[in-house]
Amino acid sequence: MASNTLSTHIAGDIGGTNARFARITLDGKLDQIQILRCADYAGPAEALAAYLAASAGPAPTAAAIGIANPINGDQVQMTNHSWHFSIEAMRQQIGLQSLDFLNDFTALALSLSQLQDSDRLAIGGGVAQAKAAIGVIGPGTGLGVSGLIPCKGGYAPIEGEGGHASIAGQTPEELAVIAALYRKFPHVSSERAVSGTGLPSLHQALAEVRGQHAAVLTPPEIAERALDGSDPLCVACMQMFCCLLGTAAANLALTLGARGGIYIGGGIVPRLAAHGTQFFQNSGFRQRFENKGRFSDYLAAIPTWIITADTPALLGAAAFLQQR
Known part of the structure; x- marks a missing residue:
């Protein structure tokens, strides 16, 4: 997809086994969806960086990522995976203006109006x-x-x-x-x-x-x-x-x-x-x-x-x- 139809927003979905990422178009659609194995990366920042390196589009400014875990503050220790990370440190590492993590089933609930x-x-x-x-x-x-x-x-x-x-x-x-x-x-x-x-x-x-x-x-x-x-x-x-x-x-x-x-x-x-x-x-x-x-x-x-x-x-x- 041409880069002038893409926004600077990234959507993500991290489970205990796989991490999925996509670029978001200006009209809110998903583009360049990729599935990465969590076990292949040291943490979500590394997985997202790998996705950005492999996809085409403008430099991202904002990302929202659903994750199979409760979110309570900056530190996240995944229940069904070994990743332990800081949301703020990840935001700085990727160079985003904003980074939001939400429970993956909260994200799923938000998808219902789009189905x-x-x-x-x-x-x-x-x-x-x-x-x-x-x-x-x-x-x-x-x-x-x-x-x-x-x-x-x-x-x-x-x-x-x-x-x-x-x-x-x-x-x-x-x-x-x-x-x-x-x-x-x-x-x-x-x-x-x-x-x-x-x-x-x-x-x-x-x-x-x-x-x-x-x-x-x-x-x-x-x-x-x-x-x-x-x-x-x-x-x-x-x-x-x-x-x-x-x-x-x-x-x-x-x-x-x-x-x-x-x-x-x-x-x-x-x-x-x-x-x-x-x-x-x-x-x-x-x-x-x-x-x-x-x-x-x-x-x-x-x-x-x-x-x-x-x-x-x-x-x-x-x-x-x-x-x-």
Whole structure:
């Protein structure tokens, strides 16, 4: 793209595994999107510098970066990666006038207004109510949680860490699995099971409860064996994963009063849904989402969607810069 159509703004999205960057056009679109492996760089400043060196455009003046981590002051220690850095030192190193970090799921929430109908896939029924709260949840390396709360003139995003709230089981086997996880961890959050990092622990705990021996598998191996149906334990593990996500999503909907709908992001669920077996669509997610006793009808009226856009958090970071 010609440099005279590019702004001096940069959008970023940093997870536990990959960092994504893009230049922003004058009309707010994304350009020259690149994905970098976090493990290849000493920190986010080095990753961003590598991106700028490889991309074409004017010298940047401002950047907004979503990151899979809470932001509380200048110092950032990532939960699911080894990076520890100062935001101000990074701003000076890159030579930016302004540098903002926001929780990656806050950025994802900000992207919702930018999504087209083709960027989401409905799971179950329900109709979104206008001017109602909206929830966002999704398993990637960790489990992100956010939302949008209606306020005067629009919506305000939530910057929280709901993925670290205590996990809730709904069946005897789930409760037994959670008990097994408590023997391993002092606190069992939803992220301990419903995430990429948590999936191997969920797999091992389910094997323990069922009295089975299970090989130590990586998250992609567990998912692959579940999707092709070659390993019954992996199938059961991924089914439990989807059900536990349904419980967490329903709890978020009730907490926020999210009658505007629940959006599911992250890297795992879209892949499950896109598989030829439609694994996620045929899982117990939606049934579990609606299974809330006296409030089942309330939840049945709330739509749930999978975000299928390729880089929605980058859209959210760009939207943040536009709002500023």
